[in-house]
Amino acid sequence: MSTYLIKDARILGGDAQDVLIRDGLIAGIGAGLAAEDATVVEAAGQILLPGLVDLHTHLREPGREDAETVATGANAAALGGFTAVHAMANTDPVADTAGTVEQVWRLGQESGRCDVHPVGAVTVGLAGKRLAELGAMADSAARVRVFSDDGKCVDDAVIMRRALEYVKAFDGVVAQHAQEPRLTEGAQMNEGTVSGELGLRGWPAVAEESIIARDVLLTAHVGSRLHVCHVSTAGSVEILRWAKSKGWNVTAEVTPHHLLLTDELVRSYDPVYKVNPPLRTAADVAALREALADGTIDAVATDHAPHPGEDKDCEWAVAAMGMLGLETALSIVQETMVDTGLLDWAGVADRMSTRPADIGRLDGHGRPIAVGEPANLVLVDPGARRTVEPSELASRSRNTPYAGLVLPGRVVATFLRGVPTVIDGKLA
Ligand SMILES: [Zn+2]
Numbered sequence: 001m002s003t004y005l006i007k008d009a010r011i012l013g014g015d016a017q018d019v020l021i022r023d024g025l026i027a028g029i030g031a032g033l034a035a036e037d038a039t040v041v042e043a044a045g046q047i048l049l050p051g052l053v054d055l056h057t058h059l060r061e062p063g064r065e066d067a068e069t070v071a072t073g074a075n076a077a078a079l080g081g082f083t084a085v086h087a088m089a090n091t092d093p094v095a096d097t098a099g100t101v102e103q104v105w106r107l108g109q110e111s112g113r114c115d116v117h118p119v120g121a122v123t124v125g126l127a128g129k130r131l132a133e134l135g136a137m138a139d140s141a142a143r144v145r146v147f148s149d150d151g152k153c154v155d156d157a158v159i160m161r162r163a164l165e166y167v168k169a170f171d172g173v174v175a176q177h178a179q180e181p182r183l184t185e186g187a188q189m190n191e192g193t194v195s196g197e198l199g200l201r202g203w204p205a206v207a208e209e210s211i212i213a214r215d216v217l218l219t220a221h222v223g224s225r226l227h228v229c230h231v232s233t234a235g236s237v238e239i240l241r242w243a244k245s246k247g248w249n250v251t252a253e254v255t256p257h258h259l260l261l262t263d264e265l266v267r268s269y270d271p272v273y274k275v276n277p278p279l280r281t282a283a284d285v286a287a288l289r290e291a292l293a294d295g296t297i298d299a300v301a302t303d304h305a306p307h308p309g310e311d312k313d314c315e316w317a318v319a320a321m322g323m324l325g326l327e328t329a330l331s332i333v334q335e336t337m338v339d340t341g342l343l344d345w346a347g348v349a350d351r352m353s354t355r356p357a358d359i360g361r362l363d364g365h366g367r368p369i370a371v372g373e374p375a376n377l378v379l380v381d382p383g384a385r386r387t388v389e390p391s392e393l394a395s396r397s398r399n400t401p402y403a404g405l406v407l408p409g410r411v412v413a414t415f416l417r418g419v420p421t422v423i424d425g426k427l428a
Pocket residue numbers: 150151152177229230276277
């Protein structure tokens with residue numbers, strides 16, 4: 001295998017050091033390292049982080065390969081600095097059997113760009129009626145540990161309880177898309193001042209908060225492990241803070257877009273801003289940033305949701321929900337958390353690598369940058385500025401809400417087990 005010597009990188013934002021990568025592992029860290037056989041990567045001024053881990057992506061394969069494939073999604077992930085992503089189960093067919101999750105797992109390994117860990121559906125066909133083959137998916141080659149009906153809420157309390165009980169057998173976690181279905185029938189955007197003015201059907205914060213409240217109580221009752229997907233309201237943060245204060249095994253994620261964008265953008269009626277859960281208010285954004293900074297929210301997860309043009313370039317009311325995220329996530333986190341002084345780079349490593357890897361029970365990811373550890377790494381130039389050009393994205397879809405925006409930071413290189421998947425900001 002090849003050998004790389006990263007020169008003068010600031011590990012987790014600290015002092016500049018050299019890092020030697022050999023045979024897939026970190027072989028040395030120090031000042032003035034030399035290795036004759038190594039390819040040198042000059043990294044002065046750049047930050048070295050553990051490879052990012054995403055708990056929440058939609059890669060659309062099988063079934064909607066016109067929007068994304070595992071291969072194009074893995075390319076987008078690598079360019080975004082990710083070395084592992086979790087692919088949600090709401091594909092066609094749904095990833096609710098060992099066969100389907102093994103197929104997704106294999107496609108990720110074949111891509112070679114990023115480890116793709118399939119999320120297993122909680123219920124058969126995401127229908128919310130019968131538990132899927134959770135144990136068979138856990139025992140499969142894909143080794144599934146995260147289960148979610150994401151896109152839909154497991155709203156039946158008995159089914160949710162059974163799922164929480166079942167996953168305990170293999171240290172799994174149920175990742176809930178918290179959306180009370182009756183309270184959100186026909187909902188188009190956040191319920192509030194803007195929805196009132198626009199006359200669009202509102203999506204109340206309580207629809208999210210009531211499910212989270214129920215689920216943390218259920219989780220405590222059965223002694224299991226819950227992960228809350230894409231937390232979007234200040235009230236949800238308060239419930240999570242309370243649940244954690246009780247010592248319950250509850251974790252949560254926030255998306256980059258909920259850290260930056262608000263429902264004011266819906267005034268444009270541009271469906272690129274239509275997303276589930278919806279963009280909320282500035283007060284919610286402030287609460288989410290604070291919660292990510294203090295650890296109440298454990299992780300950033302992209303909810304990368306590619307859609308082809310025909311599903312987005314249409315009227316607001318009929319447009320699909322979701323936005324791209326993999327290739328811009330780190331820049332949005334830098335802008336909202338690092339450049340604002342809320343989080344340092346070690347904090348970014350924790351929220352975007354260490355904790356998500358732990359929640360997903362991944363081996364080899366989210367590890368410390370230390371000799372003997374797997375060389376899953378990302379080099380970031382925090383001083384770079386770039387304008388987001390949708391046509392330049394590696395994703396097969398174009399529905400980024402950041403088109404034309406100038407964002408801070410650039411992923412310069414990504415290493416997956418010592419092999420560059422991205423070098424000089426381009427796919428290797
Ligand atoms: Zn969701």
